[in-house]
Amino acid sequence: MATKLPEAPKVGMVSLGCPKNLVDSERILTKLRSDGYQLSGDYSGADVVLVNTCGFLDSAKEESLEAIGEAMAENGRVIVTGCMGKEAEVIRTRFPDVLAITGAHQYEEVVGAVHTAAPMPPSAYLNLVPDSGLKLTPRHYSYLKISEGCNHRCAFCIIPALRGDLVSRRPDAILREAEKLVAAGTKELLVISQDTSAYGIDIRKEPRQWKGSEVVPHMTDLARELGKIAPWVRLHYVYPYPHVDSVIPLMAEGLVLPYLDIPFQHASRDVLKAMKRPANDAKVLGRLKQWREICPDIAIRSTFVVGFPGETEEDFQYLMDWLDEAQLDRVGAFRFEPVEGAAANDLPGAVPEEIKEERYARLMEKTAAISAAKLQAKIGRTLEVIIDVVDSETGGASGRSQADAPEIDGEVHLRDAGHLTEGDIVRVAIEDADEHDLFGAPVGY
Numbered sequence: 001m002a003t004k005l006p007e008a009p010k011v012g013m014v015s016l017g018c019p020k021n022l023v024d025s026e027r028i029l030t031k032l033r034s035d036g037y038q039l040s041g042d043y044s045g046a047d048v049v050l051v052n053t054c055g056f057l058d059s060a061k062e063e064s065l066e067a068i069g070e071a072m073a074e075n076g077r078v079i080v081t082g083c084m085g086k087e088a089e090v091i092r093t094r095f096p097d098v099l100a101i102t103g104a105h106q107y108e109e110v111v112g113a114v115h116t117a118a119p120m121p122p123s124a125y126l127n128l129v130p131d132s133g134l135k136l137t138p139r140h141y142s143y144l145k146i147s148e149g150c151n152h153r154c155a156f157c158i159i160p161a162l163r164g165d166l167v168s169r170r171p172d173a174i175l176r177e178a179e180k181l182v183a184a185g186t187k188e189l190l191v192i193s194q195d196t197s198a199y200g201i202d203i204r205k206e207p208r209q210w211k212g213s214e215v216v217p218h219m220t221d222l223a224r225e226l227g228k229i230a231p232w233v234r235l236h237y238v239y240p241y242p243h244v245d246s247v248i249p250l251m252a253e254g255l256v257l258p259y260l261d262i263p264f265q266h267a268s269r270d271v272l273k274a275m276k277r278p279a280n281d282a283k284v285l286g287r288l289k290q291w292r293e294i295c296p297d298i299a300i301r302s303t304f305v306v307g308f309p310g311e312t313e314e315d316f317q318y319l320m321d322w323l324d325e326a327q328l329d330r331v332g333a334f335r336f337e338p339v340e341g342a343a344a345n346d347l348p349g350a351v352p353e354e355i356k357e358e359r360y361a362r363l364m365e366k367t368a369a370i371s372a373a374k375l376q377a378k379i380g381r382t383l384e385v386i387i388d389v390v391d392s393e394t395g396g397a398s399g400r401s402q403a404d405a406p407e408i409d410g411e412v413h414l415r416d417a418g419h420l421t422e423g424d425i426v427r428v429a430i431e432d433a434d435e436h437d438l439f440g441a442p443v444g445y
């Protein structure tokens, strides 16, 4: 018996204005086609109609409004995009029932609005790319990018020059992607960006509907919603802005992993100033203490640069003393290197290579000792571990505790674990530890 395939929704498109707008229309349609949508040549056959407007001249605006009016009259399910998206009020006043209005070059917004207005029925035949997209990570963990670019101008970094200022993704698009990843087997979402705590500052006034309520584009709100979707949610590249305090209770509640990756880079005020670092707050040590009071298991990971131009022995010693106080769980360090195009290259006070080396070695020795002591203190505890690799021949396995991100932190090595599967989250009795890793045996799920 022949199988009847589900019908993919059809999208109609009216494209007005200049060739740039036409290229935008093509890009939107290409993405919709790759998502499995069909195109409709007339209003009557379309499940939703996109009107890509032009607002260059008053006459073009009037033409755009007329086109929206025609699409509303002929079809009634209309999404407006393009240059007139800037004048959403004008459009809403004349056509209060348009489904969504997005601006020029907001491809993800338009495509998201089409997915909301005419959802694609689930079918392996319609979707050429799996729902979760094509992944380069193992099935059980996935990176989830929430924004692109950065508003800061750290002296050693050229990312803003390469990628521009911060552009946040809309929260409902992020949550939809998270749901697809989890449906495809992801257990751990690794939230990444250049500056996760700045998420949403560019679109703060644009809350989105998600599962019947509004989600504000803010790190805390997003983290809470992600915590409802995935078993493990890990936050990377968080700068210690004051509002970071509000995610700590989510960690204490178990919605988000008790783990913060905060690239402090240094502790000395003068060096941080020369680096032009954001959230350069002298009270960080006090906040670390408060965070640990609220969530005693919180693991703090950070990176530091030694030998930045102008770093004196006093600055470095200040950093060493600060590390004694901060008791960070995981630390990565770099010796400063000029990057072509970075402002730091022109700063006076270059630190000789041998001094960089010597400071790097001292810093690594200290942070390894702190990490080792912290791991020793875990012996005898039972920790949740996600399994990354199972060796059926030896019956061993390796995974990570909540305090360990893949690739950058330590591992938990398990014995008697041949029955486990990659992606399992199990409880492990910790029996031993070295400088970086833990050792133990599974005791259940």
Ligand code: SF4
Pocket: 150, 151, 152, 153, 154, 157, 158, 159, 160, 194, 195, 278
């Ligand atoms: S180091 Fe990070 S915060 Fe600083 S400019 Fe680069 S991306 Fe932005």
